[in-house]
Amino acid sequence: MAHGMIIVDEAHCKGCALCTTACPQQILEIDTQTLNDRGYHPAHLADPAGRCTGCAICAVICPDACITVYREARAKQGGGKDA
């Protein structure tokens, strides 16, 4: 399994939670402690176990394009696409 991570742009996130339900690893959650200046609770990665695969599913469903997805390069090579 590839190793990945995501960063949520908290200022743009509207806390819709679509990413949290879409993530196959169930490692995204809404941060009810934080409120951005539009009054939304943003999503954040809660991945203590490092389960994020960098599959980008969260980014594909995010209506506010506020998720950036990273993945370790070798994973990509593993996918044979970068040859």
Add this chain to the structure above:
Amino acid sequence: MAHGMIIVDEAHCKGCALCTTACPQQILEIDTQTLNDRGYHPAHLADPAGRCTGCAICAVICPDACITVYREARAKQGGGKDA
């Protein structure tokens, strides 16, 4: 063959000649001698031989509803419709 006749309302006729071409008996013609007050030469029945069958084809095609069709009653009875 039934015996019929038609009357063209000359004031309303526009001389389009559709009736003259449609009449299966070819007994209608445009009267180039007459000009109605709209400047049209009306159609008229030229049926010296009494060939009009009262088929009403001329009336069906007349765009100006200016043909009245008559037919001898027995012809109609012959058609069995008036029983």
Add this chain to the structure above:
Amino acid sequence: MMQALREPTAEMEVIYQHPAALSECRTHYCPGCTHGIAHRLLAEAIDELGIRERVILVAPVGCAVFAYEYFEVDGCEAAHGRAPAMATGIKRSCPENLVITYQGDGDLASIGAAEILHAAARGERITTIFVNNAVYGMTGGQMAPTSLLGQKTTSSPAGRMATLTGYPLHMCELLSGLQGSTYIVRRSLHDVRHIRQAKKAITTALRVQMAGLGFGMVELLSSCPTNWGLTPEQAMGWIETKLIPQYPLGDYKVTDEAKALEKAG
């Protein structure tokens, strides 16, 4: 052989005469224009169904702009293309009346495309007589959405070109796809046989409304000798040889209820 007659004899009876629902006035249509035939058929249908006193006719802007003058029924004048909306307002206020719009192809398919589409989609209980002559008659023969490819008109002098102005619009095909439409057929006025079929369709369309079913439209392929630059007779030929191949005659949508009425008729 019979003798020639100048006056009907006493034994003769009237086989055909001016329909009662059609006014006795002169129309302003050009010689040989089949708008006149469409009028007559509609009047005959109204007479035969005995609904003259219930009809409200909505005239279009187009050569038939004076249609309300030519029928012995209540009538009004819609703005160009808006007859279906006006008819909707009338029908919703007088559900017992029979509301008929009479529209040309410029009126119905061009400027009024949204109104006819939505009236049909709503299943508005009105009847539309759609006179398609592939041209803007009244304004002098400009291209209509129904003009044929290659057709020379006063606004497509080099002939209609698909690359510039697209393709002929087929309104029956389009509207029959809508669930709200009940009776959508195309007929032609170019000869006696087809005229008779057209009459039957108009009658059925009115029956559909009388039965309170959905939207009904009878498209009539019609001539415009003046703007086509043809004699009335040639124009009839043009309908047959040019228009019909592009606009096939037929029943585009006849719901089962409508079929039943058609048979009953």
Add this chain to the structure above:
Amino acid sequence: MMQALREPTAEMEVIYQHPAALSECRTHYCPGCTHGIAHRLLAEAIDELGIRERVILVAPVGCAVFAYEYFEVDGCEAAHGRAPAMATGIKRSCPENLVITYQGDGDLASIGAAEILHAAARGERITTIFVNNAVYGMTGGQMAPTSLLGQKTTSSPAGRMATLTGYPLHMCELLSGLQGSTYIVRRSLHDVRHIRQAKKAITTALRVQMAGLGFGMVELLSSCPTNWGLTPEQAMGWIETKLIPQYPLGDYKVTDEAKALEKAG
């Protein structure tokens, strides 16, 4: 097991990021509204095709009224429903540019029905992104021509009734019947798999325009959590269980040339 990360490591590369054609500003869309997804997909397609500097975007009146703010392309604002006409004026004046209209269902299927119909009939070389959320989002959830039977909206409080307001309009089905249309497909934005398919369709539609073929439209079934009174997640479910059955996904018209482009893509 891997360690949790808070920042990307040096070995990591960006797999997905904000598309360049999408502005870095905040949208005014409600949380979970799939207008945002449609925007992102369009931006990605523009980026991938490398056409950002050629695009002219025509924004509608509807929730996407500010679309021109959200893309890094030239853009303008059409009056409600008139985007296809405006796009026609633009395309005819700038044939080398790629002209895109982005329209809601009220905009495209209701007030703008005539304009979209005629743009398609003309085979206008434009691309329409049609966001169908079965409701007037911007004005607060009134019935749209695409609202479902029984759907409660702020202007059909008892649920849409066919007898009063007719039947849902199926724009893909309607427009695909026109000869001028080249690529007419319906996709959905309710889950990742469908979103990916939608993206592919948008890319193909743009290729169709780049190739100078006729009119192209991608209908996107989209959510309006706010006016549907559902959470964003529930709204996705509603698309799947209610909208799709009424509006089947699929390719309604893909001409052979368009198919070739699709494969090539």
Add this chain to the structure above:
Amino acid sequence: MPKELLKGNIAIAEAAVRAGMQAYFGYPITPQTELLEYLSARMPELGRTFLQAESEIAAIHMVYGAACTGVRAMTSTSSPGYSLMQEGLSYIAASDLPCVVVNMMRGGPGLGNIQPSQGDYFQMTRSAGHGDYHPIVLAPASVQEAIDFTLLAFTLAEQYRHLVILAADGQVGQMMEPAELPPLLPVAEERPVWALTGARGRGKNIISSLHLRAEEEEIANQRIQARLLTICANEQRSTEYATDDAELLVIGFGTAGRIAYSAVEAARAKGLKVGLLRPQTLYPFPEDRLSRLARQMRSCLVVEMNAGQMIEDVRLAVAGRIPVRFYGRMGGMVPMPDDVLTAIEEAYALHAAVV
């Protein structure tokens, strides 16, 4: 009936219902959509016609059709939608049909915004479409007036067989105030003799605005003009405050007039001899009253939520006798009483300067 706290849009809708409106056709547009939404529930409840049209164009032609059948018909919209109705309005007026159109004006031109505005004064009073005519235009400033004028609109429409526009703005539509609704009037059973109801037992009725002969069209126009003369003679309406001894007359309609009222109150409190004229009919403009009042004034100040439109009617009425000054806000900006007060003080200071 006791007073209720009513929102302008809802109040107009319910007032129309109570006035016996039988058919409503409309299209959503902020800031009048609540009116349509309210009627979408209310009309069917009473077995009356509510239909959301596919556009404002369709809506006005549905109203046109309904009016042809003699029912009380109405639509409502806001500025861009009102623009789209122009052709239909001209047809309706030319056909001598009674009907009521609500224009809840918003900031323009173009798409503009949804804030309150009075930018369509000209488009309502001068030209609701092509050709020569003026609709009757009523301008409420409060929820109660919105109710009263809705009733009046239907009455005048039928009395004169004329188009009536209820000219309000987003503020009147959105505001809540205590107001009293009239009782529910019974719907007229009979349709007027000219209505299209089917030619049963009578000759056919025709409603058309087509007069190909210019002579006939001129006669039709003369008929309209004669009717407008009567309307101008009988229907000018306005209300006043503190005009008795005033030297400066403030003139504003609708929301602007109401805000001006507060400013005039404040000016009076400062001892300035200022009065207010608030036209309630924009067409016919209350020129008779204004012309009379102008005699006693040293100047007047027109307050509008636009670039200066009614000011032309004011200038026409005072015909150069006194200076006419202007304070206006545009594009959805609502003037604040303080700012109007400042404008009043400035205008007043010019009197002093003259003395």
Add this chain to the structure above:
Amino acid sequence: MPKELLKGNIAIAEAAVRAGMQAYFGYPITPQTELLEYLSARMPELGRTFLQAESEIAAIHMVYGAACTGVRAMTSTSSPGYSLMQEGLSYIAASDLPCVVVNMMRGGPGLGNIQPSQGDYFQMTRSAGHGDYHPIVLAPASVQEAIDFTLLAFTLAEQYRHLVILAADGQVGQMMEPAELPPLLPVAEERPVWALTGARGRGKNIISSLHLRAEEEEIANQRIQARLLTICANEQRSTEYATDDAELLVIGFGTAGRIAYSAVEAARAKGLKVGLLRPQTLYPFPEDRLSRLARQMRSCLVVEMNAGQMIEDVRLAVAGRIPVRFYGRMGGMVPMPDDVLTAIEEAYALHAAVV
């Protein structure tokens, strides 16, 4: 170029072509259809855009789109079609786009007829759609002026980035007269910097009339109003005949003005001191000139082919200083010089009565 016998409609069309019009969109309507028909052949010949739109609404929005790309774009229509363009015109004006619209007025209101009329004066000068603005309105009275004003229309439209209406009537459109066309100007190669052409090598361009913040919409309005002030200061145009020693000023525009010219000629032949002012711009109205002329006059007589619309501008300009009388025909009736002469004599007699 030598003079040719040209029909107004054709002359305008060809003049627009020669002015470098790159895109025309229109919809047939009498009495301007010839213009469209002519261009349907002429524009493709030159590789330019001609498209018959599905409606006037589509036509004006096509023009709107074309204008966004910086090309010289035009449409033409007649009264009912002009009504349908109101929303689009308001958007165009709010977006600061140059473009030209021809309104060949006919008898109204409603469907009316196809005879010449001036019934849309208000709709053109006061309110081309909702919101606050005025288009520039040019009123030719001859085929030559129709040509000249077509050129002027494009020039002014671009100079001010403003909407220009060519306000003619069926008579100007249908009449043939000897006139001279300008040479064929080369079409502008460059598009303006604000135009939508794709954001190549520059930031994106946006054209929009949406300003949700009232503050911003007000600024947009102030920009328009400031421009209108400049236009009013610089672009008032009129022509005169025999005003030097006149005591009665006849005022008429377009066809009515031209007919009035013959009447004034006849009155002069009878020894009456009568002059003519023919406004060539309806907006801006030549109020400066009129106001100056009014000082020398004892009264004025406005002649229009409507119920009296420009008369308001005349009354505003003379501000009550002299009586303003009116002679008008409506609904497509064209006044005859004899009748205007009678009106002049009557007005003149009232002077004598006063002395």
Add this chain to the structure above:
Amino acid sequence: MKVECLFSGFGGQGVMFAGQLLAYAAMDAGLDVTWIPSYGPEMRGGTAHCLVVIADHPIGSPVVMHPQVAIVFNGPSFDKYEPLVAAGGLLVVNSSLVPRSSTRANLTHVRVDATQIASQLGDTHLANMVLLGAALTARPLLPLPAIERALDAHLPERHRHLLAPNKQALAAGAEVLTSP
């Protein structure tokens, strides 16, 4: 000098073209001219008329109540315009279609069997030229050759083959007045 000429008849009788020819000829003669058509309220068929004003100074109104010359092609036009011709004016009537005669004393009244003459020339549509020829002979506003030159220049392409017959018709019209 200023003279107004009215041409009036059924649509299709060549009324408009006759007027235009006169206008072209006047322009070529260096005069100012206006030609203005008017179609009757009937959209199709029905009457049509046009008015040509010719002057040696700029023309104001292109319309007048009382034209100095009226050429009427049919009955309805006669009925409408006969009373309106200016005193001292000229009324040219197509007697083929107008049985009535004017009883007015203060005008020159010319009756020409134009449709008949035209039909003898092979085409009733030439009646317009017959009438024009007669009118310009009765009141020589412009010489006939000027009209012939206008015909050369402006007869529509599709009627080009009728150039000679048109000129013959003009001449035939003139002859009506010149021959005893």
Add this chain to the structure above:
Amino acid sequence: MKVECLFSGFGGQGVMFAGQLLAYAAMDAGLDVTWIPSYGPEMRGGTAHCLVVIADHPIGSPVVMHPQVAIVFNGPSFDKYEPLVAAGGLLVVNSSLVPRSSTRANLTHVRVDATQIASQLGDTHLANMVLLGAALTARPLLPLPAIERALDAHLPERHRHLLAPNKQALAAGAEVLTSP
């Protein structure tokens, strides 16, 4: 007597409803009242405010530049309206979301941890009632029971089950000011 009260916050914070309650209560108390909403330029989300004017005589303008009472629910509202409150006026601030305090000396400044208190009452949406309770305690325009009656009459059907919590929130707001 005439007093203007502004309520301002995010959409969804119950700003409009709090204002309406005050308006209902004022009307029932026989006073004249206007309630006027304003939605920010953002169509969705964003700020919303309403203005309630209460008077014992007919109200002219329903809008004012400088309200006497302002209840601000969030930071942006604080920034916008704090400077505008009339001298001698009352400013009630939801301190849960607004860290800043007013430095103006010429107004009564009340800070209420409303969202926090509401969340303790089980629903952050009740913050509006907490703030209203506090405001009416600081400036007793109307007695709290009048607001409670308005709640009884006008709480929308779908929120009926929250009647008691709403009243509790009102009381809790009042308590902030009354308890030491």
